[in-house]
Amino acid sequence: xxxxxxxxxxxxxxxxxxxxxxxxxxxxxxxxxxxxxxxxxxxxxxxxxxxxxxxxxxxxxxxxxxxxxxxxxxxxxxxxxxxxxxxxxxxxxxxxxxxxxxxxxxxxxxxxxxxxxxxxxxxxxxxxxxxxxxxxxxxx
Amino acid sequence: xxxxxxxxxxxxxxxxxxxxxxxxxxxxxxxxxxxxxxxxxxxxxxxxxxxxxxxxxxxxxxxxxxxxxxxxxxxxxxxxxxxxxxxxxxxxxxxxxxxx
Amino acid sequence: xxxxxxxxxxxxxxxxxxxxxxxxxxxxxxxxxxxxxxxxxxxxxxxxxxxxxxxxxxxxxxxxxxxxxxxxxxxxxxxxxxxxxxxxxxxxxxxxxxxxxxxxxxxxxxxxxxxxxxxxxxxxxxxxxxxxxxxxxxxxxxxxx
Numbered sequence: 001x002x003x004x005x006x007x008x009x010x011x012x013x014x015x016x017x018x019x020x021x022x023x024x025x026x027x028x029x030x031x032x033x034x035x036x037x038x039x040x041x042x043x044x045x046x047x048x049x050x051x052x053x054x055x056x057x058x059x060x061x062x063x064x065x066x067x068x069x070x071x072x073x074x075x076x077x078x079x080x081x082x083x084x085x086x087x088x089x090x091x092x093x094x095x096x097x098x099x100x101x102x103x104x105x106x107x108x109x110x111x112x113x114x115x116x117x118x119x120x121x122x123x124x125x126x127x128x129x130x131x132x133x134x135x136x137x138x139x140x
Numbered sequence: 141x142x143x144x145x146x147x148x149x150x151x152x153x154x155x156x157x158x159x160x161x162x163x164x165x166x167x168x169x170x171x172x173x174x175x176x177x178x179x180x181x182x183x184x185x186x187x188x189x190x191x192x193x194x195x196x197x198x199x200x201x202x203x204x205x206x207x208x209x210x211x212x213x214x215x216x217x218x219x220x221x222x223x224x225x226x227x228x229x230x231x232x233x234x235x236x237x238x239x240x
Numbered sequence: 241x242x243x244x245x246x247x248x249x250x251x252x253x254x255x256x257x258x259x260x261x262x263x264x265x266x267x268x269x270x271x272x273x274x275x276x277x278x279x280x281x282x283x284x285x286x287x288x289x290x291x292x293x294x295x296x297x298x299x300x301x302x303x304x305x306x307x308x309x310x311x312x313x314x315x316x317x318x319x320x321x322x323x324x325x326x327x328x329x330x331x332x333x334x335x336x337x338x339x340x341x342x343x344x345x346x347x348x349x350x351x352x353x354x355x356x357x358x359x360x361x362x363x364x365x366x367x368x369x370x371x372x373x374x375x376x377x378x379x380x381x382x383x384x385x
Contacts, residue, residue, distance in 0.1 A: 010190045017197045018380070022243065023306040025373060029246040030291075030310040032369045033253030035362050036260075037289040043309050048199030055194055087309050104365055115372045119379050120204055124193055124211060126383045131215050139222025 006132065012080050013055060014125045020047045020085050021118045027087070028114060031107045039099035042092075042107065047085030054079040171228075178224070182217045189214040243377040245294055245310065250373070252312040253366040259315045260287045260359045264352050271347040274335045282345040284321035289313050321346055 024045040031042040057079065091101035189210040195201030263285050273282040291311035323346045331340035 008190065010193050013194060013197050022376070025243070025376065026246045026249065026310045027306060029249045029369045029373065030312070032365050033249050033256075033313045034289070034291045034311055035253075035365065036257075036358070037291045037313055040291050040311070045306050052198035052200060055198060085306060087306050104361070108365060108368065111369060111372050115376055116204075118376050120207075121197065122379050122383055124207070126385060127211060127215065129384055131218065135218065135222070139219065139226050 009055065009077070009080070011125065011128055012077050013051065014121050014128070016051065016080050016083060017121045018118060018125070020045065020051075020083070021114055021121070023085065024114050025111075025118070028107060028111050031102055032104070032111070035100070035102045035104050035107070037100060040102060041089045042102045043087050044090050044110065045085045046088050047083060050083045050085060051080075054083050175225075178221055182214075182221045185210070185214040185217050243373045245307075246373040247370055248294065249310060249312045250366045250370045252314065254363060254370075256287070256289055256313045256315050257359050257363045257366065260289075261356065261363075263287055263318065264356045264359065267347050267352050268349065268356075271345060271349055271352075273345060274333075274342060281325045281343045282347070283325075284323075284345065284347045286319055286321060287315045288317050288319060290316045 024047075027043050027045055031044075034040045034042075090106075092103040092106070095101040189207075192201065192207040192210045196204065196207045201207070267284050270282040276282050290313070292314050293308070294310055294312055325343040325346050327341040328344050329340055330336060330342045333342045336342050
């Protein structure tokens with residue numbers, strides 16, 4: 001498809017970043033909601049290392065096609081498509097008496113960081129699209 | 141106090157520091173060289189801003205301000221290039237319109 | 241991907257914390273009630289929270305690994321504290337027993353105040369989470385503006 005070539009790796013990367021941060025947002029909301037539930041361990045989504053490997057072509061596996069009707073993408077776009085992130089448990093070192101291991105301050109910090117990076121990604125993506133459309137229109 | 145003329149060391153002169161030294165070649169070659177250097181510089185800026193964005197998205201570079209500044213630089217230099225091209229094309233068309 | 245499940249999770253937490261606040265208020269109000277319709281002094285009530293998986297609208301098969309790990313919070317039951325009532329010596333009280341002791345509710349006011357602070361802190365944290373999800377969703381609408 002010739003027209004896909006004008007969008008580079010960066011736009012795919014930003015799109016995937018936004019996707020992963022949305023999933024992370026759901027997990028962080030779960031952690032904050034269950035801050036008082038007994039025997040709950042907080043969870044987080046780790047994806048930055050996987051993204052780095054996919055972009056720099058250091059990944060070991062082959063990209064999986066999640067839906068048989070998807071067209072297989074070549075190169076970095078295909079690798080980026082298969083990054084899903086890993087759910088890791090991040091219990092606090094000092095759980096409470098009821099077994100709850102959520103540190104509320106940590107979760108608020110992570111919530112803020114996620115939000116800021118998400119907003120930054122959205123803004124960068126819209127700026128790239130704006131630049132592209134300005135180039136196509138001929139500089140006006 | 142010495143009055144300096146417009147263009148002596150204000151913005152335009154500073155925008156093309158290396159290119160303004162080439163006076164030995166003819167005007168056509170000079171203009172071509174000027175454009176190709178400008179294009180390659182703008183391309184470099186775009187690549188740099190892409191690298192910065194990738195660094196931020198994958199978490200190896202946490203400097204948000206650097207990324208925003210380099211994006212803005214790339215965007216503005218690209219707009220500058222487009223306008224220079226537009227003006228050059230206009231000037232060419234104006235010349236071709238002249239009745240001989 | 242949805243922001244609405246994030247908001248649903250946070251709003252379930254707001255409901256649960258509000259239930260807990262209601263129970264704490266009821267405990268504080270009845271800290272000296274020696275008579276109840278069930279007989280005997282008032283017994284302190286507590287809410288049991290549990291983390292339950294979301295009921296997805298589109299079926300769980302579409303959820304990724306991250307989606308299946310999200311949990312909302314529910315108040316599964318309200319239990320009565322089974323600690324024995326506090327006995328206070330007051331022979332002139334109409335409810336005094338044969339030895340002159342009155343069975344007072346097993347409510348510790350200081351503990352209830354601490355629980356109240358913790359519940360309101362949780363509530364504020366969840367309100368912030370809702371606002372964060374809302375601002376992210378609104379910002380997404382600006383792609384391409």
